[in-house]
Amino acid sequence: MTTAFVLLCAMLLDAMLGEPAWLWSRLPHPAVLMGRLIGWMDRRFNHGTARRIKGAACLIALIAIGYGTGWILSLAGPVVETICAAILLAQRSLVDHVAAVAEGLRETLNDGRAHVSMIVSRDTSQMDESAVARAAVESAAENVSDGVIAPAFWFLVGGLPALVAYKCINTADSMIGYRTARYDAFGWASARTDDLVNLIPARLTALFIATAKGQFDFRAVRRDARLHRSPNAGWPEAAMARSLGIALAGPRAYDGAMQDFPWVNGDARRQLGPIDIDASIVILWKAWSIMFVLCALTGFLTA
Numbered sequence: 562m563t564t565a566f567v568l569l570c571a572m573l574l575d576a577m578l579g580e581p582a583w584l585w586s587r588l589p590h591p592a593v594l595m596g597r598l599i600g601w602m603d604r605r606f607n608h609g610t611a612r613r614i615k616g617a618a619c620l621i622a623l624i625a626i627g628y629g630t631g632w633i634l635s636l637a638g639p640v641v642e643t644i645c646a647a648i649l650l651a652q653r654s655l656v657d658h659v660a661a662v663a664e665g666l667r668e669t670l671n672d673g674r675a676h677v678s679m680i681v682s683r684d685t686s687q688m689d690e691s692a693v694a695r696a697a698v699e700s701a702a703e704n705v706s707d708g709v710i711a712p713a714f715w716f717l718v719g720g721l722p723a724l725v726a727y728k729c730i731n732t733a734d735s736m737i738g739y740r741t742a743r744y745d746a747f748g749w750a751s752a753r754t755d756d757l758v759n760l761i762p763a764r765l766t767a768l769f770i771a772t773a774k775g776q777f778d779f780r781a782v783r784r785d786a787r788l789h790r791s792p793n794a795g796w797p798e799a800a801m802a803r804s805l806g807i808a809l810a811g812p813r814a815y816d817g818a819m820q821d822f823p824w825v826n827g828d829a830r831r832q833l834g835p836i837d838i839d840a841s842i843v844i845l846w847k848a849w850s851i852m853f854v855l856c857a858l859t860g861f862l863t864a
Contacts, residue, residue, distance in 0.1 A: 562639040565860030568716050570639075571646035572853055579653030591648060591725075595732040598623065603737055603747070612746035616737070620750045623729045631725035642721050649728050651708030652849050655701065656842055662697040663838035666690060673835075680704075684814035692813070694833035699809050701841045702770065702801035703794045705848060707731055710769065711762035713852055717859065730754050756792050763793035766848065767800035773847030774804035788823045795825065802826035805840055807833055 580590070589597075602619040606612075634645050658680050666673035673693040678685040680700045688696070715727040730751065737744045738752030767786070771777035782799045789795025789810065802809040802825050810825040824831075 563860050563863050564717060564720050565856050565863060567639050567642050568646060568713055568856050569853065569860060570643045571650060571716075572652070572713065572849070572856070574643060574647035575650040576653050576849070578647070579657060580648075580651075592728065592732060595623075595627070595729055596736060598626070599733050599736050607737075607743065607747040613749050616747035617750035619747075620730070620733060620754060623733060624726050627725040627729035628722045631720070631722035634725075635721040645721055646712075646716055646724060649724055650712055651704065652845070655704050655708055656845055659697050659701045659838060659845070660842055662693065663835040663842075666693060666835045666838075682815070684817065687814070691831060691833045694835065694837050695807075695809055695811070696813075697838045698801060698805070698807070698833070698841045699798055701838075701845055702766075702797040702809075705770075705845050706759065706763050706766035706793070706797045709849060710766045710852055711759055713856065714762045714765065715758070717856065727758055730758055759793040763796045767796035769848035769851045770797055770800040770804055770844055772851060773844045776804070778803065785825045788825055790822065799825050801841060801844065802829065804844055805837060806830060807837060 599619075602623070606615040606619055631645075635642050658676070662673055662676040662680070664672075665676040670688075670690055670693070673690065674685045674688055677688070677693050677696050677700075681696045683696065685693070685696070711731070712724050712727060716724040719726075733748075733751035734755035737748035738755060739745075739748060767782055768777060771782065777800075781803060782796065785799035785802065786795035789798060798809055806829050808824050808827050808829045808831045810822050811827075811831075812819055812821050814820070
């Protein structure tokens with residue numbers, strides 16, 4: 562079975578089952594194990610001098626462990642590869658979490674805030690309905706890149722070893738890739754490497770999102786993407802904003818302090834609600850379908 566067909570099976574398995582609570586309430590999810598290892602590295606090495614070198618060395622070790630683990634698991638055959646790849650994809654869980662925000666908002670604003678606080682790191686206690694919906698749509702756009710398209714891309718490139726290595730890099734970036742006093746040096750290598758491995762997938766995701774809506778103004782998306790603080794996350798977010806005809810990003814609070822981020826597609830509608838979250842979920846599935854079709858074509862061409 563080719564790598565592409567293994568990925569097709571994994572995408573279908575993830576789409577159908579997501580992350581079963583009965584399983585991950587009993588066993589630690591691989592992402593949790595990665596997080597524990599990164600946390601140990603942080604506690605053990607993120608102090609004293611030469612933090613940038615220590616952080617880079619820890620990242621290299623993490624990638625080697627991830628790649629090696631993926632290689633060992635791949636020796637067990639396509640069934641094990643399919644299951645492992647499905648576990649490391651996040652389409653169904655992303656859709657479920659984003660949909661929960663819309664359902665919460667339809668009940669009460671506090672319910673919406675509670676659900677969105679599970680998928681974003683910004684302050685949510687003072688959000689109005691538009692801010693909650695905007696955060697959910699932004700999370701949908703950014704995470705379909707990091708959690709679905711990028712893992713699938715790297716699986717096609719290098720099989721399960723490359724996928725596990727990518728997830729290690731992405732998890733490290735989410736934990737230590739911050740420009741803070743504690744992580745600016747130690748997490749530098751993780752943040753820059755994550756930027757590199759997401760360079761192509763983020764732009765592919767933007768293309769898929771725009772294609773799902775039947776339009777793609779490359780120059781407008783590129784212009785809006787440059788407004789984002791991330792060199793990659795801005796691409797799917799800008800594509801989603803233009804596909805839905807809404808403004809995203811803008812000012813928000815972190816740790817009690819307001820951050821004056823620029824608007825993406827700022828001239829568009831800024832009053833958002835649950836219906837906009839619903840529309841973003843439709844686009845998520847269309848983008849997933851485009852990736853699925855491309856994997857199928859790759860499989861047939863390489864069979």
